[in-house]
Structure formats: structure tokens, C-alpha cells
Amino acid sequence: MWGVSLQRRCLHHSFCLMKKQKGKTPAEQRWLTRQLKDPYVKASHAQNFRCRSAFKLLEIDDKFRVLQPGDSVVDCGAAPGAWSQVAVQRVNSAGTDPELRRGTVVGIDLLNIPPLEGAHFLSSHDVTDPATHAKLLELLPNGQAHVILSDMAPNASGFREMDHEKLIVMCLSLIDLAERILQPGGSLVCKYWDGILVQKLQGKLSSVFGSVRTLKPNASRKDSSERYFLARMYRKPVR
Numbered sequence: 001m002w003g004v005s006l007q008r009r010c011l012h013h014s015f016c017l018m019k020k021q022k023g024k025t026p027a028e029q030r031w032l033t034r035q036l037k038d039p040y041v042k043a044s045h046a047q048n049f050r051c052r053s054a055f056k057l058l059e060i061d062d063k064f065r066v067l068q069p070g071d072s073v074v075d076c077g078a079a080p081g082a083w084s085q086v087a088v089q090r091v092n093s094a095g096t097d098p099e100l101r102r103g104t105v106v107g108i109d110l111l112n113i114p115p116l117e118g119a120h121f122l123s124s125h126d127v128t129d130p131a132t133h134a135k136l137l138e139l140l141p142n143g144q145a146h147v148i149l150s151d152m153a154p155n156a157s158g159f160r161e162m163d164h165e166k167l168i169v170m171c172l173s174l175i176d177l178a179e180r181i182l183q184p185g186g187s188l189v190c191k192y193w194d195g196i197l198v199q200k201l202q203g204k205l206s207s208v209f210g211s212v213r214t215l216k217p218n219a220s221r222k223d224s225s226e227r228y229f230l231a232r233m234y235r236k237p238v239r
């Protein structure tokens with residue numbers, strides 16, 4: 001009986017897939033097939049996350065407890081907003097003293113970020129622009145963040161080295177941002193694509209953070225060069 005209902009569901013699933021794939025290029029068809037089979041895509045629909053990347057941050061935070069109730073968090077490259085959803089959940093706890101445990105989440109993206117209760121979004125803003133840093137100073141309590149998250153990525157050109165370099169430059173700009181808004185002892189989670197400049201980024205992070213570790217969450221696709229640095233115990237450089 002179970003076998004028959006599963007067979008029906010599979011036939012229905014294949015039919016939907018065929019309908020969705022009509023008129024698509026082979027690359028688009030491969031992407032769609034992968035999306036439809038992906039357990040994290042299914043889970044993100046079931047749990048109302050805006051995209052599967054939510055599970056990367058959930059995994060990192062479950063293991064390392066980066067986001068604490070009451071924290072102020074800046075989410076760089078926030079669109080469509082799944083990491084901000086996770087951050088809003090984690091920094092606002094239903095504890096006994098809600099005032100003390102109400103956190104702040106500010107998301108920034110070049111693109112439009114649909115509104116999310118509990119978050120403040122700076123859509124059409126560039127994280128690397130000093131004008132954005134100035135706005136952040138106004139939005140964060142005392143102009144300070146406990147955590148900077150970055151899942152930023154440039155539009156991939158298809159040239160691996162070039163894309164890697166672009167993303168490393170973006171990650172390096174987060175060190176300038178940290179100097180302006182990250183409080184001593186704070187943390188940074190940032191995505192990078194593996195390549196020759198990773199050691200340079202790691203070195204720069206290690207010069208201002210007490211610990212830097214490399215992470216590859218299970219939700220990050222195995223065939224992707226995507227990795228994350230988790231840098232903790234920020235030390236503000238003395239100028």
C-alpha cells in the first residue's frame with residue numbers, strides 16, 4: 001500500500017517536474033531538478049524560510065552559539081532574508097525579561113529585501129560603501145554590533161579565480177566595517193570561495209580576532225568551493 005502511494009506521489013512529482021521543465025535550457029533544467037530533490041529546499045519551504053541558506057547559519061549557530069539573546073547583528077548580503085530570519089529568532093528570546101533579551105537585526109543588500117518583522121533592512125545599499133557604515137552607526141544601539149554575518153556573494157562570472165578574488169575583496173572590506181561597528185569580543189561569520197587568496201584573508205582576520213576557524217556546514221553543497229570563516233573575540237586595533 002505504502003509502495004503504491006509512494007509510486008503515485010513520484011508519478012505526480014515527475015509530472016510536475018516535466019511541466020516546470022518545459023521551455024527551459026538544459027542548465028536551467030539541471031538547476032530545477034537539483035532544487036526539487038534538495039532536502040534543504042524542501043525543509044526551507046516547510047519551515048517558512050526564504051531560502052535554503054537558513055540551514056547553513058542554523059547549523060553554525062547550533063554548534064558555536066554565535067547569536068545570543070539581546071545581541072545586535074548586522075547581516076551583510078541579506079537578500080532574500082533567510083539569515084536575517086534565523087538571526088531574528090535567535091537574538092529575541094522569550095525569556096523572563098523581554099526588554100533585556102530583545103536583539104537588533106539590520107540587513108543590507110544591493111537588492112531589495114522584502115520586509116521582515118523584527119529586522120531593519122537597508123535595501124539597495126552597498127556593504128562596502130562608507131555611507132552605508134554611517135547609516136549602520138545610527139541604526140545600531142550605541143552604534144555597536146555583537147555579530148557581523150556575511151553571506152555576500154558577487155554575481156558569478158563563471159571564471160572561478162576571478163569570482164574568488166572578488167569575494168575575498170568583499171570579505172576584506174568587512175574588516176573595515178568591523179573597525180567601525182563591531183564591539184570588542186564580537187564575532188564575524190563570512191562566506192568565501194576557496195582559492196589562492198584565502199590565506200591572505202585568514203591572516204588579516206587573525207590579526208584582529210582571537211580565533212579564526214574554517215567551516216563547511218552540511219547544508220553547503222559538497223561540490224561548491226563555498227566555505228565560511230568564523231572569527232571570534234574581536235580586538236579593535238589601536239590607531
Ligand SMILES: C[S@@+](CC[C@H](N)C(=O)[O-])C[C@H]1O[C@@H](n2cnc3c(N)ncnc32)[C@H](O)[C@@H]1O
Pocket residue numbers: 050051053054076077078079080081082083084108109110111125126127128151152153154155170
Ligand atoms: C547568497 S545571497 C545571500 C542570501 C542570504 N544570506 C539569505 O539567507 O537570504 C548573496 C547576496 O549578496 C548580495 N551582495 C553582493 N554584493 C553586495 C554588496 N557589495 N553589498 C550588499 N550586498 C551584496 C547579493 O545582492 C545577494 O543578494
